[in-house]
Amino acid sequence: MIREWAERWTAALRSECGARDAALLRRRTSELGLVYGDRPVCQVLRPLFVPRSTYEDLIRRGELLVSAIHGAMEAALRDDTLMAALGFDRVETEIISADRGFGAADLVGRLDALPAPEGAPVFIEYNGESPGGLGFGDMLGLVFEEMEAWENLDGSSRFHRVAVVPSVIDAFLDGYRLWCRRLHKEPVERPKVAIVDLADVPTRTEFEIFRNAFELRGATTRIVSEDQVAIVDDRVLCGDFEPDIIYRRLVTMDILSRTGGRHALIEAARRQLAFVGCGFEGYGLCAKGHFAVLSDPELRPTGLSDEVLDMLDTSIPWTRLVRDVFTSGPGGGLQEPLEHLVQREKNRLVLKASRGYGGRDVILGWRTSKKDWQAAWETALEGSWIVQERVHLPEARFPVWTSDGIEEVTLHYDLAPYMIAGQCRGLGVRLSGSEILNVAAGRGSAVPALLVAD
Structure with a gap:
């Protein structure tokens, strides 16, 4: 059904309203200031259709994961060694503790998730420190509701958009x-x-x-x-x-x-x-190292519920802190030096700075030579990094307006459920032609998410 709605929207653009809807998007983007610097945040002409059941599953799993991350943070604040392993020094620890106990620190947060064709979605990061994009997503949703393609598909009665502002x-x-x-x-x-x-x-x-x-x-x-x-x-x-x-x-x-x-x-x-x-x-x-703490049996906090454990086992990728340790690889098996595992399996692994943001300090093993990967590992050992199993990015075809009319381009996308005062609500969508999905990285775009009945 999702593919059918996408095809019907694109067909409406091709048949009669593509030029007008493209002009509307350009005009309204400019009027509403929907830009990142001087770059429009959206240049495609179709929203992403999301089954309501997928959204509800993301919300349920996302709330469980963020609760577990809070638990991991609590454990780290009681353990100087773990705080150091996560990369936090004394000054940073004091900053983190500056206002604890006065409500949700992550009053506004964002999870980065990748839907799977079958099975559970996979969460790869959590930005609990005032992420951007929420306002842009809401306003883009209003712009798309002004499009003729929306009217042609009777969008008001068929699609639902969750406003977050x-x-x-x-x-x-x-x-x-x-x-x-x-x-x-x-x-x-x-x-x-x-x-x-x-x-x-x-x-x-x-x-x-x-x-x-x-x-x-x-x-x-x-x-x-x-x-x-x-x-x-x-x-x-x-x-x-x-x-x-x-x-x-x-x-x-x-x-x-x-x-x-x-x-x-x-x-x-x-x-x-x-x-x-x-x-x-x-x-x-925000520390990506929390995913290692929750993934690694040697570090995972005790006392987690069966529901949380099931979510962790199915919805976060294999992740380890970059250290000189023995561990088992993705899928389990015998323990071996992490360095040996990382060098052998580079084509299925990513190195990330635990505290990097904006798409920075992300090294894709399958895009890196053996020599550069070894150098990246040595750099990571000196800092605070994680190594994480690759999660394949979903793709979809999106219509764009060109001098020849409507054309379709294939783009990667992710789903970004927002955490607002401890509850998951709403969904951001980021698109990219590259394998790093981040508007700040200079290669990203955004579209609204529309929920549809299964």
Whole structure:
């Protein structure tokens, strides 16, 4: 049925409305600021159709996985050796602990998942530190609902889109009120919100989507450069603006690279001077090493439920911390030196920096020479890396508008369920002609996901 809907949408574009829908997408993308830097976030003319049962399974498994990652983080914070193995030094550990206990650190998070033609989906990463793209996805969904192809297929009665921006706004406002109760403070009826990041980030137009959404709920909102944030007389100030809520989009890696880990946002979170949504523990939750902890029988926490264990065994790939150890390979078997296994099986393995983001520091064994793979292994041994079993990316044909009319291109895609205040909700979709699916990596695009009955 999914293939049939995709074919019918493309047929509608070919038969009558392709040029008009392509012009609509270009115009609305420009009007709504749906760009990454100066690049449109979407250049294809069809959404991704997803069976409702697939979505519901992703949601169920995703919530179990994130709960297990939280458990792994708790265990690591009690074990200095494990924290070091995950790559966190003393300064980073202090940052991660800055605001623990005041609500969900991953108030907004995103799982990266690959659906399988048969069997369970596979999750390969978790970004628990204020990921981007949610606002773009919602707005793209509205644009696609304006297309003639949508009308021709009677989309309003056949397809369902899960909007996530309203849920994000609810999460911040509810989280703020809960934070006030825990501190025995009276919440402000119309709180002020600061959306904080670097001044020149390419996702800045997405902040405007959230600013508008907050203001529709009565919250005065400003987009603030991180260097405008200061602590003055126990108050958080952004120039002449004193926020009650901070939507932190500034990632911890940028704080570390620019200041070595000192920032007014960290102080504000530690001293509870404002509600810092997307708290700093989210940085710890992002570590890809958690997948190794949950995959490796030698490291996996005890006390996990049968349901969680089944999910881990079926929905995360074989993953190991890069160390000089003996271990078994994908599928089990006898233990052997990890280095021997990695060199022998390079065509089915990926090396990833445990704390890399934006598609950086990902080395695909099957795309790498033996010499370079060995060098990558030696580099990984000196840092904090994981080695993970390759998961094949699904592909689909998507229509694009060219000078010759509608043509179809084959693109890889993934599904990205969002975590919002501890619950999985909504679905991002990323497309790429390469094997690294990330808009920030310069090779990605996005489309809305539409749920259809099985």
